[in-house]
Amino acid sequence: MEINVSSNIKDVTTDNFMSDVIESSKEKPIIVDFWAPWCEPCKQLGPLLEDAVKEQKDKITLAKIDIDQNQEIAAQLRIQSIPTVYTFFEGKVVDGFQGSKTNSEILDFVKKSANLSGPGEEVENLISMAKLSIEERNWNDANEISQKILTLDPENHIGFASLIKSMIGLNQFSDVREIVDALSAEIKESKPVVEALKSLEPSEKAFKAQENIQDLEKQLQNDPNNLENLQEMAVALYGKGDIATSFDLLLKSIEKDKEWNDQAARKQLIEFFSSAGFDAIETINARRKLASLLFS
Structure with missing residues (x-):
């Protein structure tokens, strides 16, 4: 019997199949390679599988089963031709293939199997x-x-x-x-x-807009109720990182005229909510105020 020295490659028999495959697959995925010494495609597939599995280290194990020496397992799993490769996870077969595969296909298969258990x-x-x-x-x-x-x-x-x-x-x-x-x-x-x-374009637009903050401040001093200037200032402040004030200005615009410019202030606010993150404290506070304005 071939002896595998890699910590995540092992030879499995009828005696330890339940412990080393079924039970172990409840902790991480186990790829099982059913092979035989006389099988030429198995000789080509086996080393490629081993190399791919070694790259995954602790995320997956390769169990190699010689069907000539373990005919009972082969019969129970209805292995009709070799090479056959199965992935066991959480005690059952979840993926597999029969026959030869290219190296890239094997790498993809092993990577997909390793990712079943999620990140470490x-x-x-x-x-x-x-x-x-x-x-x-x-x-x-x-x-x-x-x-x-x-x-x-x-x-x-x-x-x-x-x-x-x-x-x-x-x-x-x-x-x-x-x-x-x-x-x-x-x-x-x-x-x-x-x-x-989703935040790429609005953030980039806001970053570029902050260059005009001083001009916008002067314009708002002269005309504090100009909704277009309010919105431009809100975008500029968002780009500067003053998110709370930016949201306050947009809410102020909505309070003055909900329908202005096809609800431009509300649409901008929603876009910034997505960009800042719906869990951000500024977003949470502004959403509460927006709901009050829209449904009051």
Whole structure:
């Protein structure tokens, strides 16, 4: 019998199948490679599987079962041809394939299986830290933590979303676009990344608008009820980082005329809610005031 020295690759028999596959899969995914010494495709597939699994370290285990020596398992699982590869997770088969695969297909299969158990504890802790830094608008810390997440888990959707949010907070708009262009379609279209990108355009618009703050202040001194100037000042203040005052100005505009310019102030406020985050204290307070204005 072949002896596997890697800590996450092992030979499994009928005697330890329940403990090393079924029970162990309740803690993390187990890929099972059903093979035989006479099977030429198995000889090609096996090393590729092993190399792919070694890259995943503690996230997954490869169990190799020689069906000639363990015919009972093969019969119970109705293995009719080899190579056959199954992924067990939480005690049952959740994925698999038969026959030969290209190296890239094997890498994708192993990566997909490894991701079933979600991020490790270290990554989960870093995600919590990144979320807190973003809520506090500590963009430098959020950026550094996000990069650590992606070092540990290079395809972590939340890690990319946090990185994008931090870069937007640091006004690195062109760099964000470069990163997004380089992302795979799967990551780019993931919910966390899509949500993070919603703040790109409004934040960039607000950042550019802050250059006109002094002129807008003078205009508002001369005409404090000019709704267009109020909205422009709100956008400029948002770009400066004075979110609470920005929201107050938009609410003031809505209070004066809800329907002005096709409800432009309300639409801008909703856009900024999404950009600032619906959990932000400024958003929570402004949403409460907006509801009072709209339904009073």
